[in-house]
Amino acid sequence: PTYSGKILVGGKNFGSGSSREHAAWAVYDYGFRAVVSSFFADIFKGNCLNIGVLPVQVSPEFAETIFKAIEADPKTELEINLPEQTIMLKANGQKESFDISGYKKDNMVNGFDDIDYLQNIKKEIVAFADKLPY
Template sequence: MAGVRTVRGRMMPLERDDVDTDQIMPKQFLTRVERTGYGAHVFHDWRQDPSFVFNDARFAGASVLVAGSNFGSGSSREHAVWGLLQYGFEAVVAPSFSDIFVGNCAQSGLLPVRVQHETYRALLATVEADPGAEVVVDLEDTRVDWPAGTATFDIDPMVREALLHGLDDVNLILAEEEHIVAYERRRPSWSVRVPVEGSR
């Protein structure tokens, strides 16, 4: 996965708290074995309502979703993150997130941006006044900039590093391969050992 350093784009406002993964990616779309093709199904049930923000042409092509508190709660399903990414979002800005959702973001390259509630309200006010307003999320400086202001945001240091360098759990383990091999070679012969190339 590619690293994430800066996200720049227009915002889509989703002024709802406690948006859970069951709504982001409904269960009927979880039977696929591929990791692709989920973007079309994001918020499938809510999109049946013509007034739902995803049906508002003013926000078509937005790459930053501005959502309410406790975003991504509910069941742990990576499909929700995959769907948001494949729909076109590169970052989600919210006052708070489910921890499991943040972990899934780190594994897939979606930037979760936890801001103060005042910043959340300011972003909503900005996009309400100008649906074409752009926001810039700088992961290196943990800063959000928009036409009317700037603010810092919180992110777990490990999640930040994983996103900056495009590292999922497998990559993080492989980065420690030298230490893992050394450990396996030091283990006593009577213990269960994992075969390591070059060890006896």
């Protein structure tokens, strides 16, 4: 809904020039939990994933479709299905798949950051370390 959504739709090169964590934090602090764009700057994308903001990269054509839908109806709703790695325009059911690494996807699904992940597998890490000869 207008002004209450959790998904930010941005233009091409979203986050370009935003090499500091503050850019991703600002998106998070504003209440967004996903950003949709046809291209993300690598550092911004990584920073988003590290704090629990999902960067959803779509084709330029699908991004344009989203923009046109929002222009026609500002209350346009999007649905992101992280387990299936899809984004959908709810009004017409049009979908597109997006890529995310398995590691980052699992962390997002479980609400983990990198430290949480390591703490979650601490037993395996200790068991591995115990087998080392040094």
